[in-house]
Amino acid sequence: MKTRFVTLFWFLYQFLLIQGNPDETRLVKKLLTNYNKLVRPSAEPNQTIDIFLTFKHFEFINVDEKKNMLTSKVWIELNWNDFYLRWNPEDFGGIQNLTLPSPLLWQPDLYMMNSMDAMPNVGDDVFAIIDSTGKVFMIKPGTYNSNCQINVWKWPYDFQNCSMEFMPWAMMKEQIRIVEIEELNNKNIDSFSSSNEEWSVEAAYQYWIHKNFEPYGVYTSVALTVEMKRSSNFYVANLIFPFIIISSLVISGFLLPPDNGEKVTLGVSVLLGITFFSHTLVDSLPVSQTMPLVGIYCSIVMVMILVCILCNVIIVHINTWKPSKGNAWHLKLIRLLLCSKSQRVPSSVNVDKRNTNIGIPELKDFDVVSWKEVAACLNSVCFFGFSSTFILVTAIFFIVLVA
Known part of the structure; x- marks a missing residue:
């Protein structure tokens, strides 16, 4: 032709x-x-x-x-x-x-x-x-x-x-x-x-x-x-910023009271949303031997979300425990690390059965650990810890990305 x-x-x-x-x-x-x-x-x-x-x-x-x-x-x-x-x-x-x-x-x-x-x-x-x-x-x-x-x-x-x-x-x-x-x-x-x-x-x-x-x-x-x-404006506005906002929602789960089971539900929902955004990012990126910085950031954030969910599960579980009393070293360590308030309760409420014929109560006192207070303290520690870590990781990500 x-x-x-x-x-x-x-x-x-x-x-x-x-x-x-x-x-x-x-x-x-x-x-x-x-x-x-x-x-x-x-x-x-x-x-x-x-x-x-x-x-x-x-x-x-x-x-x-x-x-x-x-x-x-x-x-x-x-x-x-x-x-x-x-x-x-x-x-x-x-x-x-x-x-x-x-x-x-x-x-x-x-x-x-x-x-x-x-x-x-x-x-x-x-x-x-x-x-x-x-x-x-x-x-x-x-x-x-x-x-x-x-x-x-x-x-x-x-x-x-x-x-x-x-x-x-x-x-x-x-x-x-x-x-x-x-x-x-x-x-x-x-x-x-x-x-x-x-x-x-x-x-x-x-x-x-x-x-x-x-x-x-x-x-x-x-x-x-x-x-x-x-x-980069299109991808930042439609992918990266929504990813950061949705990821930060998992931290708000620590603002809910420890006896609220929705803490875990919120974390799982955020993890599902982040998984969707991750697939969208993968579709936008070419196949390369070099892992993109945004992929590393997404992986770190997903690990943080998973750890947050596990922490919420532990907090909800601890909140259901009954108060423990005693002077064992692990109870003292918990009170020291978590600033849990202890109460002195006289042992007269628990009379030794061997002395029932005498009717004289024990004079020894016990320290009572309230696990609800431990769960509340853990809730606060996790909130400030994960908030600081998330902000630090995000700031480092943008500094390296834009530099």
Whole structure:
């Protein structure tokens, strides 16, 4: 289909030339008669053709984070010297430049090495501008799908660096050579933009790479690296903040009295809600060997919620215990650590059965531990402890994330 289109376009072009400038008509016939686009246009068989490749414009379209694929539009400027496309302007009415369809001319076989497609050639078919010295100039726009490894460590405040590398594929270095342009090395290209609301392009610069392919020697390629910044407002407002708010609700369970069984129900409900948000976060993140910081934070918070539920279960259970009396060391330790109030109760309420015939009560007193007070004290300690831990973990998370 493409061959038919080029052939039809060529006949149309020839018809317009016949109706147009006769000097241009003669020039086109002279240049393309016996011209073979399959043959390298060099003056000598062993002469290397120098290819000048630069990037003029980059437009970000989309990035598929699941596939690690960057889709973009790139304008590539190419120029080289074609020995068979030279003429004397005086012989053709002073014509200095000529425009021809690029499919009619020899072109270097440049490919994108990290393409996600089936090795597409550089750019689309365009018109080429040729001057009388044989210099061929063209700007080839193209849409490319390139591999881009996404680093999700600081998602959604992440920066991504994606590169596209172009180099000859079939021809040897003795046949064509990409020339390095020192003044453009590691410099931003002329223009770059983004048509995607989630990402903004911060920089786009080109540089030349020299690779040694044994035993063929050193080859030169051209790479375009793009620095992109994600807009985090959407994810922070719709995922992270709701996650933090729902997670903090589990701490409010310690504000309920110890005899309220809804403390455990509240914790389980919060855990179910956090599990839902975790699945939503997983769907938003690409598969990566690096665990994102937000994933670590979610894991820590879920562990804290689980511990809170266990603490509430223990508090509710302790609240059901009957008061204990005695002077054992573990009862004294509980009173000391939990600041539980103890009561001195005379032992006369518990008369020794062996002395019932005498009727004299024991004079020894006992300390009574009220487990309801222990549960209430544990409730307060857990509230302040988990509140402080949650605030500290969340503050550290945002400091590291935004830094």
